[in-house]
Amino acid sequence: MKRSNVATQKFIQGNEAVVEGALYAGLGFYAGYPITPSTEIAEQLAEKLPARGGKFIQMEDEIASMCAIIGAALTGQKTMTATSGPGFSLMQEALGYAVMAEVPCVVVNVQRTGPSTGIATTVAQADVMQARWGTHGDHAIIALTASNLQDLFRITVEAFNMAETYRTPVILLIDEVVGHMREKLTIPAPGEYQVVDRLLTSVPSGIDYHPYLPREDGRLPMSDFGGVHRYNVTGLIHDMWGFPSTDPAVAYNLIHHLVDKIENMELEIARYQEFFTEDAEILLISYGSSARSALQVVEDRRKQGVKMGLLELNTLWPFPAEAVRRNSAGKNYILVVEMNMGQIYQEVKKAVQNPERVYLANRFDGIFISHNDIGKVLNLIQGKGV
Amino acid sequence: MKRSNVATQKFIQGNEAVVEGALYAGLGFYAGYPITPSTEIAEQLAEKLPARGGKFIQMEDEIASMCAIIGAALTGQKTMTATSGPGFSLMQEALGYAVMAEVPCVVVNVQRTGPSTGIATTVAQADVMQARWGTHGDHAIIALTASNLQDLFRITVEAFNMAETYRTPVILLIDEVVGHMREKLTIPAPGEYQVVDRLLTSVPSGIDYHPYLPREDGRLPMSDFGGVHRYNVTGLIHDMWGFPSTDPAVAYNLIHHLVDKIENMELEIARYQEFFTEDAEILLISYGSSARSALQVVEDRRKQGVKMGLLELNTLWPFPAEAVRRNSAGKNYILVVEMNMGQIYQEVKKAVQNPERVYLANRFDGIFISHNDIGKVLNLIQGKGV
Amino acid sequence: MEAIKDKKNLQVVINAGWCKSCGICIDLCPKGALGRDNRDKAVWQYPDKCIRCGLCELRCPDLAITLQEAEEEE
Amino acid sequence: MEAIKDKKNLQVVINAGWCKSCGICIDLCPKGALGRDNRDKAVWQYPDKCIRCGLCELRCPDLAITLQEAEEEE
């Protein structure tokens, strides 16, 4: 019997991989409210966080959870909450606050079938557009996802890193299949993956500190509540000290800053993986659990000599348009594989040179999309019937 | 002194025009929570509804307001709530419920500057994408708007009509300037504007009634709570009797139905107005209060001999792509005028044949966009500098 | 429940299709009149002990028990 | 507030820039020691009547009143 290093290998659920990733990244505070299919994240952290000196709190609802992680983040903690569709909808107002007040935190949405309560236990990927546009007002957002536990661990760490780097809430938009699927996860040793710590201001006590004045590199060093700088945090349009302002110039600059600091960083933030794309004539584009089925199709058809490739997106927002455009160039056709009515499909069409060659293979009935489902669409496109 | 018919003419705010339109359409129940700049709608209805035998209730928050209008709608009432950005974000979960349970109701969002609390008293049009995508899961939505009080009155009546026709929540997405602007409104006599009443089932007591089985024309006749048919209403995926189901076929059909009943009706639902578009070489596309500035530009430049036209959208969702495409065909260029970072601009680009000719004239700093602002962009496009 | 003349005319009817074998009725029958079948479903094993108190009916979470007149079997 | 020896050494200082003329201090002064200027701002009109009770300071919503030692004028 072969025995691998049990200490750092675990056979766990995707939701638990998120937990491991968050702990690796330095999670200090979690607030949440149970909801299928995300609950295991809370349950695991209820035990693991205090064991490491962190704190877990079950709040009275999702709104309170989102608010609490913002509050705790301002004291210097890395914070997270997790939910699913209905709870994510409830969090939209406070999520917008985190955007506006530039508070780093991570919000996990383990997607299930919607709209409304839909089906609590089945998979979907239909909150992609909501992640981008769910809160009111012009804004930008980072949303990440993954299809397997190793990636999920890594991308969870990156979610925290990006939250710190860009001072923004980051959405980890996974789905029920990834969340509940168990496979082996190898947890890297400390230091193996980069962990971005909170950038604290070097301005000493007594010197005027500007919590909302970006440095030259665009970053905004923070000062924790309880520290030597007393400033103001608000969801109103505010000046560089954090005080409310109705000056149109202040509003213009702030809103532009909030959008640009993310949208202009598309290339930096884009995470994706190319499988057999180089010589591919047919390109699949997928993400989350559906990317597994897509990869299955690619491997199956490659064996039959079909030149197919897969572009798996780990960053959904800002949409990695450049990667999509580059990978799509010259392909005979592009097939987007997802579990909704075509949310990323529409973005791909906007991004590529040849939108008329973009097709959609999807499911939105709660059943996990299979390689067979994708195969049928491929046959159809190729004029082979179903 | 000329004296016009005072009885049916009023010099009132846009928010009051919404009230008048809602009463004309037969509003029976309003639940809401105050928020600038929508509060006048509640304040007016607090007085006017009971005077007509209807009911006004101030709920504990926006979530409760949205839930209450759904509950009351199921008893046969025409219902409405009104709010602004932060409240609209809070309503997203319950809004999705209304979509899922196919409950007719009207939700007014008087847009103000966001994101988050932003500036409570200044104008914006930045909740357009949120109106479409704010709640989780695949769905479709109707969103209407207007730029002047007469249109606003009419479109409010239409919002109720569409809610009844399509059994869906309809969003009336106006903005602070229209909401607070006063001008003359002529209230038509009863019967002058069509009012669509609730379509009640003709199935008699004792016969199996299917609340969620569309008729041939796609409509679903209702039966009020308290009536002879006892059925179930839920936000879960449900069968034609309203009982929860996890059958993938049921899920597929229901979600498709919810989307198709609206998306397929684009031509029916599209409301827009063409000003000088026929011979126009330059087309402005706008909506809400910004359409007033756009029309000002058109009239000003027409006087200077410039062939310009305006397409004013009253329907925002489903996006009136056909009208946009048709009006844009052959134009030298198209300029979208709006008060956000380009939300409808992106939709126009998707809709037209020549997306590279589409430009954006916008403001998002809380200041109402003026004909001068638009003029500057026009000059820029025409290579005339600013 | 309709007024009942002769209690002995009543019998405890258990709907095995609805019974989930929770044991509540059996455990809480004041007279020990109920037993279990091989799938642990409740049965009215000792009608003679039964005083027709109706507690089993009142407490069955699955609405599987009815105290009813002998004739009116469904 | 620091321990104060001679109350008469204290004076009521009103910051006219912050005063909003609400009248609370004037109306509620137990001794009627306060009055209004031509823009209705509060003034310490009758220092002789004033007993330095500090109520005006405690109650001014605009933090416009200070009872302070004569020297420490700001």
Place this chain on the structure above:
Amino acid sequence: MNTQSFVFTGSGGQGVITAAIILGEAAAIHEGLNAVQTQVYGPEARGGATRADVIISTEPIHFPKVVNANVLVCLTQEAYDKFGRIVQPGGLLIVDSLYVRATKNTEARQVMLPMYETTKKEIGNPVVFNICVLGCVLALTWVVTPDSVLSALKTKIAPKYVDMNSKALKLGLDMGEKWRASLGPVAAQKEAAKIKKS
């Protein structure tokens, strides 16, 4: 008249928005003109500088805000400092002489009147200050008739207050007329002519 634009500015409690609404309603409902009224709220519920615009025209009005005002009314110093510049050259700038120290060199005709003090003195209740102001504006522009304003007023207030408001309006009309008269016959004539044209 083709188009005339009015901007009333002051602080929240002074009723500048009400004055603007009444003027707009008088024009739109009682004189069959087009009128659009808008306002700018400060971040504060009250306090700060409030501004209310009215555009009155024989033509349809699209852009609803005033860019260059024919008539600007300033009832507080803060409002004057903030909005003083938006009156157009040759336009009319009406300020309350108690509250505002007009310092700017504008090319507008400045009218400084003790409207607040007079209202307080003559009517006893400063609540109708804004109606007195409206009277002045009417006297200096004749954009609508006092009757129309009174009709509009009546739909807004309880019957018992009609009298006090009529008086305030009259007070304002008189003050305005007197101001014109004070220019001397020739100047007053010119002034009257200007108003007709604008």
Place this chain on the structure above:
Amino acid sequence: MNTQSFVFTGSGGQGVITAAIILGEAAAIHEGLNAVQTQVYGPEARGGATRADVIISTEPIHFPKVVNANVLVCLTQEAYDKFGRIVQPGGLLIVDSLYVRATKNTEARQVMLPMYETTKKEIGNPVVFNICVLGCVLALTWVVTPDSVLSALKTKIAPKYVDMNSKALKLGLDMGEKWRASLGPVAAQKEAAKIKKS
């Protein structure tokens, strides 16, 4: 072995998911194989038919759900009725003979064993029923070693329960072996050969 797929079905309380997890963990952590485990929850928290899939392979596993199972275990009639068809021709269908009346003509080899009754009788506690089932599966497939399963088990349960679980596993292994033996030497040999190949 290349890839083997297992589906455990039953009702919520029976521990089918746990059985699947332990099998997966034994393969992935203790035998260095690839393993993916998924499940289907009913609309109900419990009750209804639960299904847990495990795919074990020497290759990377992409599609994580079982389409055609090599081994299907059914512990309730409802589960059998719902999922009975997903076993592949020539596959193994293991049912509990107390709970399931197997009626279908499948092209799979049906194994009916009194696993529940035996567990209850021999161990006294039906809580380890699922471990006994797992023992049967091991005996009939040898996909992983009982040692690996025990190692995986130990990470999941309190030390005081290890003994009871080991016994249940042994019980299942024995039942499985006995069933194979009952086929007679030739059939058993063939059976053993099939398992190796699959």
Place this chain on the structure above:
Amino acid sequence: MPVKRYLRQRFFPQLWCAGCGHGQIMASLIRAIEELGLQKNNVVVVSGIGCSSRMPGYLDFHTLHTLHGRALAFATGVKMGRPELNVIVPMGDGDASAIGGNHLIHAARRNINITAIVMNNNIYGMTGGQSSPTTPVAAKSTTAPLGNIDPAFDLVELAKGAGASFVARSTTYHSKEMQNMFVKAINHKGFSFVEVLTQCPTYYGRKNEGVSPTEMMKKFATTTTSIGSPKKKENPELIERGVFVDQERTEYASSYCEMINQMRKQK
């Protein structure tokens, strides 16, 4: 058989676990409605989301299965829309007092004629055994693996504090008492609040006592006592059962209707 007349029998056997107290509460509610002689078409049952919220699916009334925590907000709309209907709102403890706490206190404040029933099993059943705001300190749950440190609400005190005009408590052990309270609560003109202590053997039971449904029920017999009973003095830990508040106060929907009538007269 009377009880069945009120059931949507095609959904039986119910999905609740064996021994779950929710079925017992439903049975008592049906008997109360039967006793009151309400017409089926005059009853609306509004629930949120949770195991408890399966109830409307089983009952042959007008039924509205809403969002987690929001039942009373929807019900307020129903009641205002048609004040003549009997609106009954069964809720879980999490549903009513965690996410739905605000709607609970506000419905109580308004004194709107709705009958709220909290099926308090001290746990989130539906999502698999997390702590609820009524989980006792030191009890275990999946989100309190080491024992709960969050103090619990006393729901009766909460309802009283919010101004409810009818407040009562019973348990699944006391079927007849519960039924009587439901009768009183439905008859009450105003907001009525009934807390029923109930057992979730699957999660609360297993995580804590690890005992059978019967034993959980029996605990309700020994850990509770009637209001005013001398036992309470001996053992202050005992939870009181009975009607805590029963006041006549203006009911919201009817005072609204009165206002409408007055306005119409004025015209």
Place this chain on the structure above:
Amino acid sequence: MPVKRYLRQRFFPQLWCAGCGHGQIMASLIRAIEELGLQKNNVVVVSGIGCSSRMPGYLDFHTLHTLHGRALAFATGVKMGRPELNVIVPMGDGDASAIGGNHLIHAARRNINITAIVMNNNIYGMTGGQSSPTTPVAAKSTTAPLGNIDPAFDLVELAKGAGASFVARSTTYHSKEMQNMFVKAINHKGFSFVEVLTQCPTYYGRKNEGVSPTEMMKKFATTTTSIGSPKKKENPELIERGVFVDQERTEYASSYCEMINQMRKQK
């Protein structure tokens, strides 16, 4: 001058209306903090949205101006993040008891060491005079033009019902009493709740009595009485002032820290 030390003077004069009681509450709070000798860097003031919520902008502490109704939820995060900080949460009556009612009762239930101050002017000031859950019946507001028919919360009763371990009430008329209560509330180890009756002359006053700020304040003198005063018996309508609850109970953040310590020991 001591009070000014705690102010961000550049934002003065404040934006509150003339005679608004919110400034008086802020002044008393500052004096309480001064009296307690708290370090500015150890104080976090968290507000929601409303006129009352202008307070953090004026105070030279760590200040967090959040969302309408959500102050206590944010504050819970702050307190858990850094339990050593003094977290003070001024809220409006609408803020705290309408949209924020749920966070209020849950913070009370948890007994987390936060000082909640409700600046109760019986109206929504910020949005221009709509009814709040504390607007008395028959009082007028812009959403109750004919007089309010919605019964009001007694916030003290609500906080008690939710289990708050420190509950007090004062008014803007009673500046010193209010200050003393703030001192006690901040000192209290656990959740403390102080309701301060205050005047909104601009909306509540104008819509109802139409009187001056002073007269509104004077009303507080005549319509309230100290707890236990004999006046209450003569006139039961009188509102009581004073400390209603002051219990020692396990505080949430510290019991969490204790749990952490225990877990660490176990390792």
